[in-house]
Amino acid sequence: MKFFIDTANLDQIREAQDMGILDGVTTNPSLMAKEGISGEQNILNHYVDICNIVDGDVSAEVISTEYNDMIQEGEKLAQLHENIVVKVPMIKDGVKAIKYFSDKGIRTNCTLIFSVGQALLAAKAGATYVSPFIGRLDDISTDGLNLIDEIRTVYDNYVFETQILAASVRHPMHIIDCAKIGADVMTGPLSAITALLKHPLTDIGLEKFLADYKSVNG
Numbered sequence: 001m002k003f004f005i006d007t008a009n010l011d012q013i014r015e016a017q018d019m020g021i022l023d024g025v026t027t028n029p030s031l032m033a034k035e036g037i038s039g040e041q042n043i044l045n046h047y048v049d050i051c052n053i054v055d056g057d058v059s060a061e062v063i064s065t066e067y068n069d070m071i072q073e074g075e076k077l078a079q080l081h082e083n084i085v086v087k088v089p090m091i092k093d094g095v096k097a098i099k100y101f102s103d104k105g106i107r108t109n110c111t112l113i114f115s116v117g118q119a120l121l122a123a124k125a126g127a128t129y130v131s132p133f134i135g136r137l138d139d140i141s142t143d144g145l146n147l148i149d150e151i152r153t154v155y156d157n158y159v160f161e162t163q164i165l166a167a168s169v170r171h172p173m174h175i176i177d178c179a180k181i182g183a184d185v186m187t188g189p190l191s192a193i194t195a196l197l198k199h200p201l202t203d204i205g206l207e208k209f210l211a212d213y214k215s216v217n218g
Contacts, residue, residue, distance in 0.1 A: 001179045004057075004187035006167070008035045008046065012190045013053050019193075024056035026109070026131070026167065026187040028087070029063060044080060051081035059109045059129075061087035062097075070097040078106045085109050085128060090118045095125045102126025109165065119151045123162040129185065134178075135168030144168070145177050152182045172196050 002023035005016045008031040016022040027050070032038075037046050047060045060080070062073045070093060074086040078101075086101055087109045088094045098108045102125065109129040110122035114137060122130045132151060134144025151164055166178040169188030172195040178186050 001183060002056075002185040003193060004059075004165070004185055005190055005193065006031070006169070006187040007189065008032050008037060008050070010049060010053065013050060016190055016193060017054055021193070022054055022056065023185070024058060024083075024187075025050050025054050026059040026087070026165075028061050028111070044077075047077070047080055047084065051083045054083070056083065057085045057107070057129075058083045059085045059087040059111075061111065062089075065089065065091060065093065067093040067096050070094065071100055074101055074106065074108075075104075087111050087131075088127075090114075090122065095121050098122060098125040098127050111167070113151075114147070116147065116150045116154055119162075119164075120154055123155060123160040127162050129163045129165040131165045131167040131187075133168035134166055134174060135170040137168075138170070145174075145181060148178055148183050149181045 003021050004024040004026050005013060005022060006026045008027045013025055032043055037043055051058050060077045062070050064070045064073050070088060077086050078084055085107045088097050090110055090112045098110055101108050107128040109131055110127040111131045113119050113130050113132040119130045132147050134148060137144035137147060148164060148166055163184035165185040165187060166183040167187050169175060169186050169192055171192050175186050175192060175196060
């Protein structure tokens with residue numbers, strides 16, 4: 001399973017990259033705003049900065065909701081760097097835009113997926129990735145992991161090449177469960193990724209090893 005980090009924070013991206021486990025980055029307008037990145041040119045420059053850190057796909061989201069504007073914006077984003085994947089919302093014009101981009105060889109990430117039907121439409125249009133938001137489904141007492149499982153079944157039935165990118169991951173068990181189900185990619189905060197490192201028996205064992213070494217070696 002690929003590990004993406006969901007942030008626009010360059011320091012967090014560098015930290016994940018330095019761990020040697022980072023495969024890509026996802027961003028959105030909210031994450032850009034959180035980092036104080038505003039203005040079209042500043043946002044475009046920030047995408048390039050991210051691409052220069054990570055050797056993998058970087059999802060850059062269009063903010064347009066009409067077909068022609070999506071095409072213009074997406075083509076501009078795709079030209080920024082070879083790592084850019086154009087992130088398109090799951091709406092009618094978005095599906096139409098995904099088909100256009102697919103025919104042009106521009107990779108896409110269909111975002112805001114909350115149903116199997118939406119994921120099926122995105123795959124039919126040629127999306128590179130679909131992003132089911134499992135955490136947001138959990139927030140409304142719906143099983144987000146079940147959606148991943150259902151999409152996996154449908155895609156396997158028809159051998160769609162579209163990758164399932166589990167988004168809105170909140171904690172390490174989300175990551176583990178997505179891996180069990182067969183999600184191709186997960187994207188989440190750095191805290192969820194680094195939490196996978198932690199286990200109390202690891203800490204106890206390391207402390208014991210070091211204490212034993214010190215007792216005989218000073």
